[in-house]
Amino acid sequence: MIDRNDSEALLEEYISNDNLQHHCRMVAEAMEAYARELGKDEGEVDRWWTAGLLHDLDWEQYPEEHPAKAVDEILPEQGYDESIVEAVKAHAPERTGKEPEEEIERYLYACDEISGFMYAVSLVRPNGFQDMKVSSVRKKLKDSSFASNVPREAIDKGAELIGKERSEHIRFLIDVFKKMG
Numbered sequence: 630m631i632d633r634n635d636s637e638a639l640l641e642e643y644i645s646n647d648n649l650q651h652h653c654r655m656v657a658e659a660m661e662a663y664a665r666e667l668g669k670d671e672g673e674v675d676r677w678w679t680a681g682l683l684h685d686l687d688w689e690q691y692p693e694e695h696p697a698k699a700v701d702e703i704l705p706e707q708g709y710d711e712s713i714v715e716a717v718k719a720h721a722p723e724r725t726g727k728e729p730e731e732e733i734e735r736y737l738y739a740c741d742e743i744s745g746f747m748y749a750v751s752l753v754r755p756n757g758f759q760d761m762k763v764s765s766v767r768k769k770l771k772d773s774s775f776a777s778n779v780p781r782e783a784i785d786k787g788a789e790l791i792g793k794e795r796s797e798h799i800r801f802l803i804d805v806f807k808k809m810g
């Protein structure tokens with residue numbers, strides 16, 4: 630059985646960039662929180678967390694192939710569950726041709742870009758996530774020069790995929806990221 634420590638070790642083996650590691654951990658926490666909110670059992674909570682943690686595993690070393698290297702080679706070779714591999718595949722539909730359909734896939738897609746965006750917002754605030762309001766995030770979303778590498782359409786599409794208002798999704802994630810410290 631692969632446990633969380635194994636996945637952490639794999640993350641550190643493939644990713645040396647602290648920011649990217651941090652992004653992966655944020656998405657893992659977001660996925661865990663949603664899995665719990667949805668009442669999943671512990672095994673499923675672990676799978677959601679793991680899909681979040683490893684979704685960008687090959688991004689640093691294989692940016693051209695991402696996420697093919699992870700989904701075709703690394704993750705299956707390590708023995709990761711099919712649902713995790715498929716979720717990683719579906720987080721980048723424009724590269725893999727696989728659209729997020731299963732619940733874990735839709736949530737991963739929905740948590741990815743918004744987490745990166747919210748992290749960027751936290752960096753320009755004195756107290757980071759601690760006193761972040763949904764309105765601060767919304768304002769930055771409207772400012773196309775802010776974190777311009779984050780595609781706003783992907784954020785909207787993500788919220789839609791999980792059937793949430795964008796604001797509701799952001800509010801949930803502020804609470805998750807606040808606890809990460």
Ligand SMILES: [Fe+2]
Nearest residue numbers: 684685688721
């Ligand atoms: Fe990615």
Ligand SMILES: [Fe+2]
Nearest residue numbers: 652684685741
């Ligand atoms: Fe990502």
